[in-house]
Amino acid sequence: MESSGCSICLLKSEVVKDLDTSELNTLGKSCVEAVFKKGETIFKQNALSSNIIYLQTGLVKLMIEGPQRIQILRLKKAPCYLGLPTTMGDKINNYSAVAIEPVSACFIDINVFKNLLRINPDFSYEIIIELCKNELKQFHRCVKLVQNEIYGRLAGNLLYFADEIYQSQEYKLPLSRSEIADMVCTSRETVSRILNSLAKDGIISISGKQIKILNKSLLEKISEKG
DNA sequence: GCATTAACCACAG
């Protein structure tokens, strides 16, 4: 990939603003761009990983195979980095990333990336902030999943899609009922039933995968209290 | 005990 192309794509990233031209050129030389269709795997759990991935466009789900079944960890929306924890923290991928919308992404060699961290403190700082924010979010999500009842967990997820993924109270569900079940640790049947029941109570409206949040404050209450 | 919740199964659309 050309370094010029790379700097254009990376300008979208808050983090990469901190890199100077020569650093960008190093990055550019090792950057390989790839596109993925919906449903294609970007990287796979248990496979060797040697790249950090910068997600330029699209939406991705991170999933991990648990002892019982697949767990969807979270969604990742462009622009952002993918695979930081799994590539820096282990040789082998601890989770998989699958495109749920068409994706374009840049693969950055791990050694080039590590070198950038070393020579550019501002860049490293931004990365650390990003990682810490993610960890905090995961803590909260974890507590919710363990302590909340199913209504609360699902309500929380509907709000998550609205506020963090789409920034809209009306959106098309990015996942099937069964995948949502894998996200909130329940069965697909329960997801169907609860969505219908929330609709019946006038809190949301649904038509296929189209969701509209009608009573946000009540949904938030459900999300908090279960 | 009885009611409620949610998982699992099976069978349509």
Add this chain to the structure above:
DNA sequence: CTGTGGTTAATGC
């Protein structure tokens, strides 16, 4: 892939 109904196990009152 979804929705529904029946069944069942666990939990709470």
